[in-house]
Amino acid sequence: MINRFVRRGAPTLALLPLLPLLLAGTAAAPPGSTPAARTPVQLLALNDLHGNLLPVDGAAGRITHRGPAIQAGGLPQMATLLDEARAGQRNSLTVAAGDMIGRSPLLSALFHDEPTVHALEQLGLTATSVGNHEFDEGPQELKRIVQGGCHPKDGCAPGDPYDGADFAYLAANVTERGSATPLLRPYTVRILPNGQKIGFIGLVTKNAPSAINASMVRDIEFHDEVPVIERYSRELTQQGVRAQVVLIHEGEAVHGQADGHCDDGGPGARLEGRIKDIAQKAAPAVDLIVSGHSHSSYECTVNDPEGRRRLVTQADSFGRSFTDLRFDLDLTGDVVRDSVRAQYRPVPVGTPQQPAMARLVDTWRARSEDVANQVVGHISADFAGRGSSHRSAGLGQPRP
């Protein structure tokens, strides 16, 4: 870990009346403890889980762009590493940037992704933005996922009645058509044990409709991200929330460097695309940005509208990695920009599984197998598998 204390700047003029107190606090602090002037915060961030409670097999479950390729993923494995990362952290929050559900494996999809919501609750998720895939079954089904209740067509999943998501599902730039009111909550505020506050604004790319079945988004609109961030950032500021984080389901691959690090002020790797534009233009009060959607991890620095350093991160999809962000809050409750650090944390499949999460996943696996193993019909000939020279054919059609 970096030493946060050597990076402390001189107290600003506004803090001068507090100076004696501050210095006394610093002098009295035993070595290694945090002076009261700074509050260390940890944000653990993931994205694009797509209901993959188990590791994804094959190439899609591999991390290839950050050193030697490794097979990665599995929520029981990630839970172990999150527990380790949180050890000794008094102010640790876990957040995500969308596509947590949708396009999921059978284990989760069979129960309309309720297993994934249960797993994310158990993982300690505090807030996520929606992604495009949260709308795969339409806005009404997303509202049910957020609020709870049985599926209108398929009824209740096994186990306790589904009671919705206990983390905040945020969608600041999604409204019903012709309305200015967000479909879900636009932001949420978390209060640390010392009373300081952190605001999270959640958005999805305004291009989401191009990746969603048109019939599912007929009644809703996706708005420009930057003005929406501006609006809710101002609201947070008015409420005295100075530490502001954007969770946004929009992302890019990093160009020009293999290790995922990039600094737009420096040579070499660079962030491109819409996320860079948003990251540079978003309201100055936004301190850092957790992104998603492109399934490719990075930790990038851009300059905000006031020329201040702003970090933009993304982890790999399918639970293959997470980002461990650390920063300090100053006495006003604002993020000390120069203190922001991001560490890339892969989740190798060989990581010991957290028993509680393994039990949860096993429970849903057994329930899904009850359904998946029912015989629904028979085929009259073998299907040609991988490696076959036959081209694929639709079910019931003659083989080409």
Ligand SMILES: [Zn+2]
């Ligand atoms: Zn996406």
